[in-house]
Amino acid sequence: MAETEFPRPIVTVDIVLLTLREERLHIALLPRTAEPFAGVAALIGGYVHVEEDSDAEAAVARILKAKAGLSGIFFEQLQTFASVDRDPRDWSVSIAYFALVPQEVLDEAGVALELRPVDAAGELPFDHADIVRAARERLRGKGAYSTIPARLLPDIFTMSELQAIYETVMGERLDQSAFRRKINDLNLLEEVEGEKRQTERARRPTTLYRLKAPLAVFDRRI
Amino acid sequence: MAETEFPRPIVTVDIVLLTLREERLHIALLPRTAEPFAGVAALIGGYVHVEEDSDAEAAVARILKAKAGLSGIFFEQLQTFASVDRDPRDWSVSIAYFALVPQEVLDEAGVALELRPVDAAGELPFDHADIVRAARERLRGKGAYSTIPARLLPDIFTMSELQAIYETVMGERLDQSAFRRKINDLNLLEEVEGEKRQTERARRPTTLYRLKAPLAVFDRRI
DNA sequence: AAAATAGTGTCTCTCAGACAATATAAG
DNA sequence: CTTATATTGTCTGAGAGACACTATTTT
Known part of the structure; x- marks a missing residue:
């Protein structure tokens, strides 16, 4: 089993950024800038940059800052989605995070995020609907036992x-x-x-x- | 942000395989067959094979079968460890799982696994000690609320x-x-x-x- | 009968939910 | 004084822990 090297999958992080708007949980989405699904609203995410990010959390922080103008907000690892068919490009790994931000902070960030009610998020590309579902369950489950x-x-x-x-x-x-x-x-x-x-x-x-x-x-x- | 391609990290799965032996929780380890840490006892794990594994669970099942002779046992995703410094070879992602197996099943498998008490596992390579700690916490935490x-x-x-x-x-x-x-x-x-x-x-x-x-x-x- | 484990009953305390009562300020 | 919210108190029932008790089998 002297495994030396193997073709490597794509590795990304995706962030389920939740906020409260008019008493309802909303999810913050961004239109994709590249194919596949260019222009389609999707979870905030991006490639892990191995030259730049020291770990997955660093990638999340970088992406939140760059794409949503946010820093210092709460996030924690949710679950990893990894399969051959979740991304049409290649075998792909998404280390999913969920993040919470007060609406006021989101407003100040001044980035044009698309907010949708989390329980009526509509169609999402890739397996992002699954990721959102996992985030809702986590928030609901852990919410009752934490701050x-x-x-x-x-x-x-x-x-x-x-x-x-x-x-x-x-x-x-x-x-x-x-x-x-x-x-x-x-x-x-x-x-x-x-x-x-x-x-x-x-x-x-x-x-x-x-x-x-x-x-x-x-x-x-x- | 038209991100086309990026250098990809190593992607592996690592399995914290726990069993009970003499009333104590033990962790099953295997000596590594390749560098780094060749010969050192480590978590059961291996590369994701993108040509062969349809998803991360499939990789876990394949590795459990190939390296521990086990199939059909309980496992679930634990947490993903991803950083530049956890593996000397390269930026690396380990999707960690924890698995439980009755001692009887382990004995029948007939594979020479090294069993160590989980609370005295000694030195482990990479960040495997962290992974084991996460598994213990998960088992302890979720154990009280599940079967x-x-x-x-x-x-x-x-x-x-x-x-x-x-x-x-x-x-x-x-x-x-x-x-x-x-x-x-x-x-x-x-x-x-x-x-x-x-x-x-x-x-x-x-x-x-x-x-x-x-x-x-x-x-x-x- | 003694030993050892299997299985049951009871008491008390904590905590959750329901609901009532009181307090304080604006208009 | 009315209204709307803030804040406190009381009752009840569920469930947890402690502990004592009974049951069944082997030796």
């Missing part, structure tokens, strides 16, 4: 906003009382002292919070 | 054996009464009717069970 959903919010947020995010991500209504109790028990947030704010529709100003840690995973279900 | 640990047992097993597996995987003692209650509530097993068996040390014969489904994931913690 990942909070990465869809700005740094500072209200308890109600946080609850709304969890409800959207998990696709179910949550009891307000139980939600607050759990968040407090888990000790995930710190108050932004002195800063009160009125949300659009609120009468009474509300306490503002921020995450103590960028990412917390816990055992209890939110 | 994955049962894939370390033969098809037919006793309730005590099942409990012992979960205890090993999760690294803690479980209450017998609570364990049985949960397993029954979750409706995961079916009795193998009429078949009673005496385990080695048992006095009283015990009911035998098999899994209703090859893999069940649930919300409750075992």
Whole structure:
């Protein structure tokens, strides 16, 4: 089994970039600039540049910056899709990532991304529909046990906003009382002292919070 | 961004093959047959063969069969390790899988695998120690919420054996009464009717069970 | 009967969901 | 004072852990 060399597959990273828009999860797509599927909206992605990227995360960061104008946002590895038929060009490997970004940050980036509701994303090229499905499942599954959903919010947020995010991500209504109790028990947030704010529709100003840690995973279900 | 072609990384699959031996989790290794690290015990793995493997799972199945004499065992994708420095030869991608096999099946395979306790695996080449660590965490994490640990047992097993597996995987003692209650509530097993068996040390014969489904994931913690 | 494992019953505590009640500010 | 949201409290039921108890077989 002295395997020396073999024809190598294409290696890319693809990013399921999710954000919240009008209370719904949206996926950010970019029209492809090259064949195949030139002009068709697809996941943000690109080749791994072996001369330039020290690892897959570096490739993701580079591509997010170059193609979406984003840096410093949350992303984590999702799953790798690798087969002979997922790309018409050749045997291909896509190391898929999912990323979350607050809408405000996306707006500031000033890049013309196409946002589509994640549950009505329409036709997508390659196996991108499968990748999006995997991302939704991951977000839904892990969301209930982590502060990942909070990465869809700005740094500072209200308890109600946080609850709304969890409800959207998990696709179910949550009891307000139980939600607050759990968040407090888990000790995930710190108050932004002195800063009160009125949300659009609120009468009474509300306490503002921020995450103590960028990412917390816990055992209890939110 | 009309990216046409780029130098391609090496693409391999690596398999963390775990089994149970003397009540402890062991990892199955093979001495490498080629440089680098020729002769050193390493994860079972190999190049993706683009002419032969239709996808990454096919590569895993082929390699498990060729190098470990195993087929039909449980495996699932773990995580992908991709960086410039994980392999001295070149920028390299390893799509890592973890696999579980009952000791009996491993014995029948008749291949000289080196078994080491997973928590004392010693030095491993490349980043294989990281991959093993990821596999342990996955097994531990997902184990409590699925029937994955049962894939370390033969098809037919006793309730005590099942409990012992979960205890090993999760690294803690479980209450017998609570364990049985949960397993029954979750409706995961079916009795193998009429078949009673005496385990080695048992006095009283015990009911035998098999899994209703090859893999069940649930919300409750075992 | 003793030993050893198989299997059941019960108590308590934590936590989740449901729902009610109170608090605070704007208009 | 009304309205709308923020925030707290209480009740109930499910499930987890602890532990004691019963059952069945071999020696």
